[in-house]
Every structure is written in C-alpha cells, then in structure tokens.
Amino acid sequence: MNHLFEFLLRQGDNALVLGHRTSEWCGVAPALEEDIALANTALDLIGQTQLWLGYAAEVEGEGRTANDLAFRRDAYDFRNMLMVEVPNEDFGRTLMRQFFFDAFQVPWLDALQTSSDQRVAEIAAKSLKEAKYHIARSAETVIALGDGTEDSNARMQAALAYLWPYTGEVFVDDDVDRAMADQGVAPLPSTLRGQWTATVTETLTNANLVQPESGFAHAGGRSGKRHTEHLGHMLATMQTLQRSYPGAVW
Amino acid sequence: MSTSKEWPLWEVFIRGQHGMSHRHVGSLHAADAEHAIRNARDVYTRRNEGVSIWVVEAAQITASSPSEKGPLYEPARDKVYRHPTFYDIPEEVGKM
Amino acid sequence: MYAQMIKSEATQDDPEMLAAFQARIDAGEKIEPKDWMPEGYRKTLIRQIGQHAHSEIVGQLPEGNWITRAPTLERKANLLAKVQDEAGHGLYLYCAAETLGVSRDELTEMLLDGRMKYSSIFNYPTLTWADMGAVGWLVDGAAIMNQVPLQRTSYGPYARAMVRICKEESFHQRQGFHIMMAMVNGSDAQKRMAQDALNRFWYPALMMFGPSDKDSVHSTQSMAWKIKMNTNDELRQKFVDETVPQAEYLGLTVPDENLRWNEETGHYDFSEPDWSEFFDVISGNGPCNTDRLNARQKAWDDGAWVREAMVAHAEKKRARKLAAE
Numbered sequence: 001m002n003h004l005f006e007f008l009l010r011q012g013d014n015a016l017v018l019g020h021r022t023s024e025w026c027g028v029a030p031a032l033e034e035d036i037a038l039a040n041t042a043l044d045l046i047g048q049t050q051l052w053l054g055y056a057a058e059v060e061g062e063g064r065t066a067n068d069l070a071f072r073r074d075a076y077d078f079r080n081m082l083m084v085e086v087p088n089e090d091f092g093r094t095l096m097r098q099f100f101f102d103a104f105q106v107p108w109l110d111a112l113q114t115s116s117d118q119r120v121a122e123i124a125a126k127s128l129k130e131a132k133y134h135i136a137r138s139a140e141t142v143i144a145l146g147d148g149t150e151d152s153n154a155r156m157q158a159a160l161a162y163l164w165p166y167t168g169e170v171f172v173d174d175d176v177d178r179a180m181a182d183q184g185v186a187p188l189p190s191t192l193r194g195q196w197t198a199t200v201t202e203t204l205t206n207a208n209l210v211q212p213e214s215g216f217a218h219a220g221g222r223s224g225k226r227h228t229e230h231l232g233h234m235l236a237t238m239q240t241l242q243r244s245y246p247g248a249v250w
Numbered sequence: 251m252s253t254s255k256e257w258p259l260w261e262v263f264i265r266g267q268h269g270m271s272h273r274h275v276g277s278l279h280a281a282d283a284e285h286a287i288r289n290a291r292d293v294y295t296r297r298n299e300g301v302s303i304w305v306v307e308a309a310q311i312t313a314s315s316p317s318e319k320g321p322l323y324e325p326a327r328d329k330v331y332r333h334p335t336f337y338d339i340p341e342e343v344g345k346m
Numbered sequence: 347m348y349a350q351m352i353k354s355e356a357t358q359d360d361p362e363m364l365a366a367f368q369a370r371i372d373a374g375e376k377i378e379p380k381d382w383m384p385e386g387y388r389k390t391l392i393r394q395i396g397q398h399a400h401s402e403i404v405g406q407l408p409e410g411n412w413i414t415r416a417p418t419l420e421r422k423a424n425l426l427a428k429v430q431d432e433a434g435h436g437l438y439l440y441c442a443a444e445t446l447g448v449s450r451d452e453l454t455e456m457l458l459d460g461r462m463k464y465s466s467i468f469n470y471p472t473l474t475w476a477d478m479g480a481v482g483w484l485v486d487g488a489a490i491m492n493q494v495p496l497q498r499t500s501y502g503p504y505a506r507a508m509v510r511i512c513k514e515e516s517f518h519q520r521q522g523f524h525i526m527m528a529m530v531n532g533s534d535a536q537k538r539m540a541q542d543a544l545n546r547f548w549y550p551a552l553m554m555f556g557p558s559d560k561d562s563v564h565s566t567q568s569m570a571w572k573i574k575m576n577t578n579d580e581l582r583q584k585f586v587d588e589t590v591p592q593a594e595y596l597g598l599t600v601p602d603e604n605l606r607w608n609e610e611t612g613h614y615d616f617s618e619p620d621w622s623e624f625f626d627v628i629s630g631n632g633p634c635n636t637d638r639l640n641a642r643q644k645a646w647d648d649g650a651w652v653r654e655a656m657v658a659h660a661e662k663k664r665a666r667k668l669a670a671e
Contacts, residue, residue, distance in 0.1 A: 147659045148655025148658040152655030245536070249528075282664070285660070
C-alpha cells in the first residue's frame with residue numbers, strides 16, 4: 001500500500017464529497033446572502049480537491065489525473081470520512097456538519113503546514129486560509145441557529161444528534177496515519193482530539209445545545225471498508241457523464 | 251405582505267487597496283452587524299476586491315434631501331480659489 | 347432580455363414637474379432615490395427591476411440542475427461560480443428595487459403568488475450538458491445585449507447595479523461558448539448533444555427580447571424615461587447578427603431555413619419565433635413554469651425558520667449587550 005497516496009486521497013475525497021454536498025445548495029438556500037456564501041465554501045473545497053487529488057495522481061504515478069480519481073472511482077475506493085457524505089437534509093444540519101469539519105480542518109491544516117512533504121505543506125497553507133474563514137461563518141451560524149428560536153434550537157439539536165456518531169471517525173489512528181506520522185508528513189489525528197473538543201464544546205455551549213454523551217463512532221469511510229448508502233447515489237449523479245461517455249473530453 | 255421580520259438592509263463600503271478610502275459598493279441584508287460583515291465578504295469580495303469592509307445599517311444613514319442640493323453645494327461652486335488652476339503662475343517658475 | 351413586456355404605468359402628476367423631470371433625463375442626468383419622480387416612473391421601474399431580479403434567481407435553477415453532474419472539477423467550479431454570480435446579480439437588483447420603496451420580501455412574495463413575472467427563457471428545461479453551453483452562449487449572450495445599454499439607464503441605483511453585473515458577467519458567455527467548443531470537437535454523441543441544444547434554445551433565446559416592436563405597446567414611455575434603451579427588434583437583430591457567425595464557427599446549424607445574409611440591409615434575415623408559444627409560456631404554460639415556481643416556493647418555505655432564527659438571535663444578542671452595560 002502506498003501510504004502517501006492513501007493519505008492524499010483522504011484529504012482530497014473529504015474536500016470533494018463535502019464540496020459536492022455544499023454545491024447542492026446553489027439556488028435554494030434560505031437567503032441570497034447564504035446562497036452566495038455556501039457557493040464560496042463549495043468553490044474553495046472544489047479548488048482544494050484539485051490540489052489534493054492532483055498530487056495524489058502524481059504520487060500514484062499511473063497516469064491518472066485528478067478528474068480520473070474524482071469521476072472514475074467506485075465508492076469502495078473513496079477515502080472520505082462518512083460525515084461528509086451523508087445528505088444535507090436541511091440548512092441546520094449542513095452548517096452543523098460544516099462546523100464539525102472546520103473545527104478539525106483548522107488545527108489539522110495548521111499542523112500540515114510544517115509537513116516534511118513540501119507539497120503537502122503548500123496545499124495546507126493555501127487551504128488553511130479558506131478553512132479559517134469557513135469556521136468563522138459556520139460557528140457563528142451554528143450559534144445563531146441554536147440560540148435563535150425554540151424551533152431552530154430543536155432543529156439544531158436534532159442535527160447534532162444525527163451527526164454526532166460521525167464525528168469520532170477521524171480521530172481513530174490507523175496504519176496510514178502512523179506511517180504519515182513516522183515520516184513527519186502529518187501528525188496523528190488522535191492528537192487533535194482535545195483541540196477539536198474544546199472548540200466544539202465552546203460553540204455548542206454558546207449555541208444553547210446539549211452535547212450528546214455517547215462516545216460511539218461510526219467508521220469505514222477513511223479506510224473505504226464500509227461507506228454509507230448515500231455515497232453511491234451521490235457518485236451516480238456526480239459521475240454520470242464520465243461513466244456514460246468513457247474517454248470523452250468535456 | 252411579509253409575515254416574518256425581514257433582515258435589515260445594510261450599506262457596504264470596501265477599501266479596495268491599501269491607502270485608498272472606503273467606497274460604497276452596494277447593499278445586502280443581514281440580521282446584525284457581524285452577520286453583515288460576513289455577508290459582505292461573501293457577496294462583495296468574490297473577486298478579491300477588498301482589504302477592509304465597513305457596514306452601516308441603511309436606516310442609520312442620514313441623507314441630505316434633494317431640495318437642499320442648492321444651498322449645500324452651490325456655495326462651494328464659486329470658491330474657485332480652492333482649485334489650483336485659479337492661480338496663474340508664470341511658466342518659468344516650473345512645476346508647482 | 348430578462349425584463350419582458352413591462353407595461354409602463356400611466357402617470358398623473360403635475361405637468362410642470364413632469365416636464366422638469368423629463369428635461370433632467372434628456373440632459374443625461376441620473377435620477378437618485380430621494381429625487382422627485384413621477385409615480386409611473388417609480389412603479390414601472392419596480393416592475394422592471396423586480397422582474398430582472400426574479401429572472402436571475404429563477405435562472406439559477408436550470409443551470410443549477412447540472413452543477414452536481416458537471417463532467418470535470420474545472421467545469422463544476424466554473425458553472426458553480428457562474429450560477430453563484432446570478433444569485434449575486436439578483437441580490438444587487440433587489441437592492442436597487444428596494445431604493446424605490448419596496449422590500450425584498452414583498453418582491454419575493456409577488457413572484458411566488460404570480461403577481462410578478464420572470465423571463466420566459468427560464469421555463470425551458472436543461473436536458474443535457476450541452477445545454478450548459480447553449481444557455482451560457484445564447485441566453486447570457488442575449489442578456490448581455492440588453493444589459494450593456496442599461497448601464498446608461500436613467501435611474502442611478504439600477505445603472506450602477508448594471509455596471510457591476512456587466513463587469514462580472516463578462517465571463518459567463520465565454521464559459522458557455524467554451525463548453526460548446528469542447529462538445530463540437532468531441533465524439534459524435536457530444537456533437538449531437540450540441541446541435542440538439544442549439545435546436546431547442548434558438549427560438550426561446552430570440553423570444554427573450556419580447557414581441558415585435560409593431561406589437562409592443564409598452565415601449566414609448568419607457569424609452570423616453572431611458573429605462574428601456576433599445577427596441578425589441580433592434581436587439582433581436584443585433585443578437586442574430588452576432589450569433590450566426592459563432593454558430594458557423596462551431597459547425598452547428600441554426601434551425602431556421604429562412605436564415606440568410608441580406609446584402610442590402612447588411613443584416614441576416616431570419617424567421618420569427620412562434621409567438622403563440624411565447625404567450626403560452628408567459629401565461630404559465632411553459633414546460634417548466636410550475637416546477638420552477640414550486641422550487642422557489644420550497645426554498646422560501648424551507649428557509650423561513652433560518653431567517654427567523656437569525657433575527658431572533660440578533661435581538662437576543664442586542665438585549666444581552668444592553669443588559670451587560
């Protein structure tokens with residue numbers, strides 16, 4: 001197994017799948033200002049996807065491109081965490097997920113800036129600027145919606161309950177993580193748990209939301225062993241042209 | 251008629267480059283000032299247009315009324331001595 | 347053209363004031379929100395700017411339909427950025443309309459309950475990826491024809507919104523044409539998609555300029571007020587003259603047997619669209635009218651709790667801040 005390739009797929013697939021989910025909001029968000037903001041987030045994530053998967057394709061050295069990786073792999077070859085592939089449901093769950101993701105990405109990308117791999121460090125530095133803005137927006141929105149009305153508080157509490165079991169996956173170290181840590185490419189994800197928890201606790205408290213007690217975590221996305229049923233539907237949509245017209249240039 | 255309370259209107263001013271003054275670029279809706287700043291960033295700096303953003307709630311702006319246009323601006327019009335071309339300086343003095 | 351069939355409102359103002367107002371416009375002055383203006387001017391502008399804004403927002407839907415199916419990461423980003431711009435343009439235009447004393451929520455409700463319209467073009471479906479090319483090339487192309495002169499319109503906030511929109515929109519038509527170029531240089535299936543898209547969008551694009559001048563009763567007052575800058579037929583002819591050579595460059599056939607260059611006039615002769623179809627579409631019987639309005643209604647309803655919660659949070663925050671002082 002090429003550990004660096006696996007590692008890069010994880011970064012790229014997180015950005016790709018979340019970027020795709022976020023792009024589903026274009027044209028139907030609660031207000032024009034939010035519509036535009038969500039599209040900015042999606043555009044940032046698609047841009048990050050191109051960098052991560054572009055580098056992954058180079059590292060693999062099989063002549064594939066970022067587009068081949070995005071549009072010609074099946075679900076079991078995807079390496080994103082499960083949390084980013086579940087459906088948007090509503091604006092509340094979408095922003096709650098974005099916040100959970102950002103709360104990990106900011107310290108994670110910050111640490112990757114000092115990666116022993118120069119390319120990883122460069123991509124992280126560019127992505128970190130975007131992630132810092134994303135968390136400012138997602139955290140404030142989670143607080144506003146949690147604090148807003150009785151109805152909005154209930155909706156955010158439900159979003160929290162749904163997403164919570166998906167938040168733990170990223171902190172469980174595996175062989176790829178250990179290899180990356182040994183080579184100085186990335187820290188062990190488990191080492192970021194404390195920082196993530198502090199950020200999340202502070203924001204959820206300000207949002208008048210009750211953090212679930214369960215520590216149970218779904219797994220299977222980062223390893224590709226068992227994705228949710230949702231990813232297949234997403235890929236069927238996303239990959240339709242590349243799959244229907246193999247070899248066509250668009 | 252509108253059933254719920256609409257987000258208030260904000261006017262957005264952006265400093266495009268260091269050293270320039272803030273310029274009015276447009277308006278948007280937001281629930282409060284912080285929200286307005288975030289929205290302004292997303293709506294009005296999509297093409298790298300800004301280094302600093304001001305937002306002002308539109309209802310807080312006091313504007314001169316058009317009928318006062320004469321009294322407000324015309325007095326300045328005859329103060330031509332405020333303009334450099336008012337002063338005739340011989341060419342041999344050089345650039346001034 | 348995103349504003350079609352805008353009926354000028356009759357105006358019953360003091361003739362002297364009206365004459366002075368018209369003199370300002372004739373002198374090329376801009377009318378600003380707090381200036382005196384005839385009631386008909388104000389109402390006509392609300393209708394026109396509102397319809398223009400609605401068209402941008404409803405116009406997000408047919409293209410948004412393909413964002414999740416864009417064939418490459420680059421195309422996905424380009425298309426998303428373009429549809430996002432449309433949301434931005436809707437926003438600028440709603441704000442311009444708001445300076446005339448109507449709120450965005452009121453305008454939205456008038457769109458949803460059918461009191462206000464949007465451009466007929468967005469009631470046509472986008473069926474293949476080539477439609478993203480055709481919409482950018484033809485629909486944005488037609489819109490630009492209308493919007494460029496509107497930068498000189500007499501109402502200041504509208505003119506300024508159009509300046510910003512035209513600046514941002516410069517990449518939209520090129521984005522569409524670029525998609526078409528890839529399609530016509532591609533496989534037989536892609537070429538077929540490209541021709542099919544042109545076949546379906548040609549006449550709807552011609553309809554965007556509105557009915558023929560001889561049937562258009564609303565133009566005279568709006569042109570005097572400089573809120574309509576050119577006649578429908580002028581713009582339609584200009585569009586055909588510019589677009590036909592582009593279609594030839596692509597190797598595509600414009601679906602019009604009567605299309606030919608006229609040496610005498612220096613313009614193309616072309617067939618009129620089927621105006622009965624146009625009137626069907628604007629009266630609610632286009633292929634997508636119901637789906638488009640339902641989609642807008644659903645987004646509006648689904649977002650209500652978010653809009654309310656943001657306001658409630660802002661009020662609580664203000665109250666807490668006051669209590670702490």
